[in-house]
Amino acid sequence: MRVPPIFLLLACLLFTSNSSAQTYTPGPEAQFSVITCGPGTELYSSFGHSAFRFRDPAIGADWVYNYGTFDFNTPNFYVKFTRGKLPYALGKQQFENFLYTYQLENRFVREQLLDLSPTEMGALLTFLERNNQPENRFYKYDFLFENCATKIPEVLSNVLGPSLEYSFDGMGDPKSFRDLIQENLNWNSWSSFGIDLALGSVIDRKAAPSEYAFLPKYVERQIGNASSKEAPLTNRNRLILDIKPLNPKSVFTAAPMFWMLLVLGMTLIITWIDYRNNTRSKVLDFLLLFTTGTAGLVLVFLWFFTDHTATAWNANLLWAFPINLIMAFRVFNKTSHPQLDRKYAGILLIFLLLTASLWIFGIQVFSPVMIPIWLALLIRYLFLFNLKKTLP
Numbered sequence: 535m536r537v538p539p540i541f542l543l544l545a546c547l548l549f550t551s552n553s554s555a556q557t558y559t560p561g562p563e564a565q566f567s568v569i570t571c572g573p574g575t576e577l578y579s580s581f582g583h584s585a586f587r588f589r590d591p592a593i594g595a596d597w598v599y600n601y602g603t604f605d606f607n608t609p610n611f612y613v614k615f616t617r618g619k620l621p622y623a624l625g626k627q628q629f630e631n632f633l634y635t636y637q638l639e640n641r642f643v644r645e646q647l648l649d650l651s652p653t654e655m656g657a658l659l660t661f662l663e664r665n666n667q668p669e670n671r672f673y674k675y676d677f678l679f680e681n682c683a684t685k686i687p688e689v690l691s692n693v694l695g696p697s698l699e700y701s702f703d704g705m706g707d708p709k710s711f712r713d714l715i716q717e718n719l720n721w722n723s724w725s726s727f728g729i730d731l732a733l734g735s736v737i738d739r740k741a742a743p744s745e746y747a748f749l750p751k752y753v754e755r756q757i758g759n760a761s762s763k764e765a766p767l768t769n770r771n772r773l774i775l776d777i778k779p780l781n782p783k784s785v786f787t788a789a790p791m792f793w794m795l796l797v798l799g800m801t802l803i804i805t806w807i808d809y810r811n812n813t814r815s816k817v818l819d820f821l822l823l824f825t826t827g828t829a830g831l832v833l834v835f836l837w838f839f840t841d842h843t844a845t846a847w848n849a850n851l852l853w854a855f856p857i858n859l860i861m862a863f864r865v866f867n868k869t870s871h872p873q874l875d876r877k878y879a880g881i882l883l884i885f886l887l888l889t890a891s892l893w894i895f896g897i898q899v900f901s902p903v904m905i906p907i908w909l910a911l912l913i914r915y916l917f918l919f920n921l922k923k924t925l926p
Contacts, residue, residue: 560655561592565647568686568768569598569632570754572642572777573718577725579639580718582750584683587629587645588659598632599662600625601673602682618841622675622682624665636775643775646757646768654762658693665689678711678737678844683750686757694762701759702743705752711737711844712899714749720784721902727790730901731829732836734848735892738899794906801910805917814921820865822914827859849898852885853908879918886912 571583586599603625636643650658664670675681691698712733719726746752760767786792801822804815834856836845861878886908892898 560652560659561590563592564588564590564652564655566650566655566658567648567772568646568754568757569774570644570646570750571636574639574641579641580725581715582641582683582718584686584750584753585632586658586662586686586689588655588662589629596629598627598629599666600627600632600682601685604675617839618675620675621672623673624662624671624685626662626666633775637777640777641775642773642777644754645772645774646754647770647772648757648767649762649765649769654694658689661689661693674841676843678745678748681748683753684747686753687744687747687760690757690760690767697763698767699761700744700756701761702746702756703759704755705743705746708740709746710739710899711741711745711748714741714746714752718749722784722789722791724790727901727903730899730904731850731854732833732848733844734837734846734850735898736846737844738897790903791906794903794910798906798910801914805913809917816865819914819918820862822911823858823862823865826854826911827856827862829854830856831859847898849889849892850900852889852892853882853904853911855882855885858882876919876921879915879921883912883915883919886915 565588567587567589569583569585569587571585573580573582583600583602585601587597588599589596601622601624603623604620605623608620633643673680687700712730715729715733715737716726719729744756747756758768758771801818804818807813808815830851833845833848833851833854836842837848837851889900889908893900
């Protein structure tokens, strides 16, 4: 009875998991390639995707090895995801199923064919199959330093060793991690605003060219410029899905800048009325303090109680001050003292000025969407700082 070729391959891989010898000999049409997928419309897909493809018609193989998978059935999934403790994994699937997903999501797919010897192809396939074993497939995800894209050059370096040399030509001018992240985002979107709010000053340092690899499009450039044994690593590029992503029309009234300007306008009007009538809108003060205090608590959680490296040293805590949450509930306290409110408003004014100074000196970059909010807080804090002692 003839044994199907796929079983021969699996037997070879099982054998090589316990031996350094490479017993699998790729067929004449065997090919490894790096797949780069275009960005999607959802935040999780905004930066594109990278994966390996292995094709060998001799054994009927056309597989994608994808380091960007995770299990929704993981216990406490959302808690682990929020805290940065969700394990990501290498996944393996048929290429046609992989491609179908990107057709549905209207995302381009490009392929870089790697110029590898049969021995190198066998070593890379064995490495990926070992990584795909249940005890090896999981890894600790980090958005900037350990993700589906960074795994591509990392795996190739492990397999090909010192013969592989990366060139970082064509990467453009030096950029910070924040600049690189924002390249794929519309600045006046909730995604961009949320990322700038949640990520701290650690992402405002200039990234080394090799660190651009957390984004698939820069991995594609890195692979395209790489060489192995002084010969180009790739021998051909192919466009598999030529799809231009749809650019959904943005509605200004749904964008964050509209709502921030609305808050600024309402704050101006109410503060002017309070000033003219020598009154104080406690509802406005409560809402501003409660909102900024709650945002501050979230930022504290992301910085100190998660494993996300990019959320540390976040100067947004200067204006989104967590203590504001406590002060918000003092607004309606009949025994509150205007003098205490004046002093506290003075402290918040100093924090606002310090926040702006950090931006001016390039220590941390903030979202432009924050400017109307800062102006609203500035106007209201100045009003509170000049409260009369007799003001109720």
